[in-house]
Amino acid sequence: MKVCSYIFFLILIGSAVMGQDTAQVQAYARRLVKAYPDCIAGIKDNYVVFKNGTRLLFDDGESKTLTELYAHPDIEDQLKALYVKGKTANPAELDDPGRVRNDSFFKTMYGATPAAVQQNLTTITWLPKTARQSLKVSRINGVDKRLQAISDELEQLPAHLLPYVQQVAGTFTWRVIKGTNRLSTHSFGITMDINTSYSNYWQWDNKTTDEQKKIPHYINRIPFEIVAIFEKHGFIWGGKWYHYDTMHFEYRPELLVD
Numbered sequence: 001m002k003v004c005s006y007i008f009f010l011i012l013i014g015s016a017v018m019g020q021d022t023a024q025v026q027a028y029a030r031r032l033v034k035a036y037p038d039c040i041a042g043i044k045d046n047y048v049v050f051k052n053g054t055r056l057l058f059d060d061g062e063s064k065t066l067t068e069l070y071a072h073p074d075i076e077d078q079l080k081a082l083y084v085k086g087k088t089a090n091p092a093e094l095d096d097p098g099r100v101r102n103d104s105f106f107k108t109m110y111g112a113t114p115a116a117v118q119q120n121l122t123t124i125t126w127l128p129k130t131a132r133q134s135l136k137v138s139r140i141n142g143v144d145k146r147l148q149a150i151s152d153e154l155e156q157l158p159a160h161l162l163p164y165v166q167q168v169a170g171t172f173t174w175r176v177i178k179g180t181n182r183l184s185t186h187s188f189g190i191t192m193d194i195n196t197s198y199s200n201y202w203q204w205d206n207k208t209t210d211e212q213k214k215i216p217h218y219i220n221r222i223p224f225e226i227v228a229i230f231e232k233h234g235f236i237w238g239g240k241w242y243h244y245d246t247m248h249f250e251y252r253p254e255l256l257v258d
């Protein structure tokens with residue numbers, strides 16, 4: 001790191017936010033910078049400062065219902081999620097760690113329009129020894145390299161585990177989440193749906209898109225060995241959500257760094 005950017009980093013990390021718990025904000029700032037060192041400089045005066053000069057409000061000070069949290073979260077709301085790495089029990093009711101997302105945060109890093117996102121996409125060869133599937137993913141934050149590393153590690157697994165990750169269903173598509181007007185992270189080229197033949201999705205199993213409705217059962221068929229490899233490289237898994245989506249992995253290192 002150059003000396004000047006290092007000093008800039010220290011100033012930003014050291015900035016307090018008026019009326020907030022300074023230590024907590026500093027911890028969030030450290031987490032963001034550690035997760036996204038190429039893109040984020042820190043938090044200053046209640047704004048997340050990106051290295052491209054964009055500033056996004058960190059904490060709007062509002063307390064929100066679950067519906068409001070999904071509809072218009074600030075970045076602080078996004079960071080509050082407790083995603084637990086490793087093998088965990090079934091998700092608790094309405095616990096969806098990682099589904100609260102601030103659209104502007106992702107648009108700033110990966111592109112605000114389909115055309116802008118596509119400029120940052122590159123093609124990787126997924127499972128080159130066993131499937132050879134070409135997939136378009138973002139090169140921002142090294143997402144392409146991380147997925148290639150995941151691919152390499154998956155190919156070391158016992159052969160009976162490979163069908164789960166062969167015939168990947170999709171990576172980049174600019175679209176909203178079904179039943180909502182919220183953008184899916186598939187829009188940014190940072191997300192992968194693995195083989196749908198072995199996957200479960202709360203909307204399919206329960207024939208509803210109503211996020212407020214209690215879901216009668218949780219179903220997962222994805223072996224944990226696969227999940228562990230994705231998590232190691234900064235991807236969270238939709239199988240840890242009450243609104244489960246067991247094919248779905250997205251690059252969210254801010255929820256995985258310590």
Ligand SMILES: [Zn+2]
Pocket residue numbers: 186191192193245247248249
């Ligand atoms: Zn998905």
